Amino acid sequence: MEPFIVSARKYRPQTFKDVVGQEAITNTLLNAIENDHLAQALLFCGPRGVGKTTCARILAKQINQDGTQREDEDFAFNIFELDAASNNSVDDIRNLIDQVRIPPQVGKYKVYIIDEVHMLSQSAFNAFLKTLEEPPKHAIFILATTEKHKIIPTILSRCQIFDFKRITVKDAAEYLKYIAEQQDIEAEEGALHIIAQKADGAMRDALSIFDRVVSFSGKQLSRKAVTENLNVLDYDTYFSATDLILENNIPELLLLFNKTLSLGYDGHHFISGLATHFRDLLVCQHPDTISLLEVSDDVKNQYHDQAKKADKRFLLKTLDLANDCDLKYKASKNQRLLVELTLMKMASITFDGEKKKRDFIIPASHFVKIDAPNTQAHPPKQETQETIPQLESVAASEEMLQEEQLETIQEPPPNYQPKKKIEIKNPVKRVSGLSLSSIKAKKEHENVKAPNLSKEELPTEPFSEEEMQQHWNDFTQMLNDKGRKILASNFQTDVPKLKNVNTIWIELPNATMKKEVELEQSLMLDYLKQKLNNYSISLQITVNEETAKKFAFTPAEKYQKLKEKNPAIELLRKEFDLDF
Known part of the structure; x- marks a missing residue:
């Protein structure tokens, strides 16, 4: 069976009376034709699909019909169309200008329709400007465009401009209803309202969509079939989502969104449609703005009923959240999570009615169902005459058992001592390391570990230089064993000397080494104070650049040192003519 197809082209307007939603423009054009006041340059501008080119063709046929022509007479050869999108060069405009000079053979006017005129190049506009300023009496130019702001001002100033508006959903739905009646389609x-909304004010798109939907659905055109074929979410989905949001039911709301995604719909489509739904609910809040709601009467009643449940503050917050999600959707890497978070925030707006943060979400523990003990799982048996004596015998036997147990309980011996209960001490409350109390606790700990003593009370036993050097070497060896070889090497650079009774003096070759030793000198001093039992020891570090020569020799200096130790090396060098 072949699919039932409606020819949408058949119902496109053939006369000005058939033009839908552009009555003011068509009446103005008809009056201009009747009174012979039609301008020679017209500019039709407006959105795509509203009938600009169609009105231009109807006008081109209408202006040559003065009532004296035959019924089968056609003036199509007086109409010339040029698509400026593909013919936008200077040569194309020159060919047009050459045709304009020739007067019509039949009829009064030759009409030149230039579609998408804003696509002409700058040089093409300049070439066309002279002809448009002083056109022949027999030529009428009709320019059609969707972007009037791209046309140069010199062209706009020489045209009579007609702004085509978007066709309302109501007018488009009524015309589709007329077509359905003509084709015996229920x-x-x-x-029909969904088709009109999908067309977005373009009657041409509405006819094409209607043609496509009927080819799939046949003569029974339901709202469900239209939403499935056009991949449009039904109103019921948004009504259900809004009810769940008002009920603070986050789990069911997320399941509804998951079901929507499983049907093949996009998350961006869902959240933008939900924002439109909240806008329509906000429109229903005031009786003067209900006329802005472009839906059928049955759906309008649903909107009116749900608008009573939601207050204006709630709708404004949800619109803000939905708009924020819409703006962030394309840039988000986890788009589904973004929509789910937005839905959870929406469902948390009316929770408890308290003032909350903007990003508040109802905790998951609120939705945990606590299973109450099922008392009806095992209903009590009815007591019959046969069960009563059995219950009495069971009760008597339980009493006898209790008496026997009491008799068998022995008294505790005289020396019996009950076990002590284990006392569990509460853990000491720990102090945060970033608080003021931590400083106080640290000082108390230091006082316990090493109580403060005055300098007079500390021991200052005398020691010899040899003892100091021995402990010095022991500590550097300990550092070396622990892996701190650089610090041990710095301490071993010079032999420490006892400058006075309590001052140890070392001489280092450079300032860098001095800084490194000064940073770690406390380790050495603490060790020496403890071993020598003298807490008045201090360390003096000086720098002598000349001592660096001991550690950085040039090749000549190395040779001189070897020659001093063994003069025979010089004879060996001269014998074999070697370099040092």
Whole structure:
């Protein structure tokens, strides 16, 4: 069976009376034709699909019909169309200008329709400007464009401009209803409104969509069939989502969104449609703005009922959240999570009615169902005459058992001592390392570990230089064993000397080494004070650049040192003519 197809082209307007939603423009053009006041340059501008080119063709046929022509007479050869999108060069405009000079053979006017005129190049506009300023009496130019702001001002100033508006959903739905009646198609009013909304003010798109949907659905056109074929979410989905949001039911709301995604819909489509739904609910809040709601009457009643449940503050917050999600959707790496978070925030707006942060979300523990003990799982048995004596015998036997147990309980011996209960001490409250109390606790700990003593009370036993050097070497060896070889090497650079009774003096070759030793000198001093039992020891570090020569020799200096130790090396060098 072949699919039932409606020819949408058949119902496109053939006369000005058939033009939908542009009555003011068509009446103005008809009056200009009747009174012979039609301008020679017209500019039709407006959105795509609203009938600009169609009105231009109807006008081109209408202006040559003065009532004296035959019924089968056609003036199509007086109409010339040029697509400026593909013919936008200077040569194309020159060919057009050459045709304009020739007067019509039949009829009064030759009409030149230039579609998408804003696509002409700058040089093409300049070439066309002279002809548009002083056109022949028999030539009428009709320019059609969707972007009037791209046309140069010199062209706009020489045209009579007609702004085509978007066709309203109501007018488009009524015309689709007329087509459905002509084709004996049973179409629901809601289905036609969805088609009109999908067309976005373009009657041409509405006819094409209607043609496509009917080819799949046949003569029974329901709202469900239209939403499935056009991949449009039904109103019921948004009504259900809004009810769940008002009920603070986050789990069911997320399941509804998951079901929507499983049907093949996009998350961006869902959240933008939900924002439109909240806008429509906000429109229903005031009786003067209900006319802005472009839906069928049955759906309008649903909107009116749900608008009573939601206050204006709630709708404004949800619109803000939905708009924020819409803006962030394309840049988000986890788009599903973004929509789910937005839905959870929406469902948390009316929770408890308290003032909350903007990003507040109802905790998951609120939705945990605590299973109450099932008392009806095992209903009590009815007591019959047969069960009563059995219950009495069971009770008597339980009493006898209790008496026997009491008799068998022995008294505790005289020396019996009960075990002590284990006392569990509460853990000491720990102090945060970033608080003021931690400083106080640290000082107390230091006082316990090493109580403060005055300098007079500390021991200052005398020691010899040899003892000091021995402990010095022991400590550097300990550092070396622990892996701190650089610090041990710095301490071993010079032999420490006892400058006075309590001052140890070392001489280092450079300032860098001095800084490194000064940073770690406390380790050495603490060790020496403890071993020598003298807490008045201090360390003096000086720098002598000349001592560096001991550690950085040039090749000549190395040779001189070897020659001093063994003069025979010089004879060996001269014998074999070697370099040092």
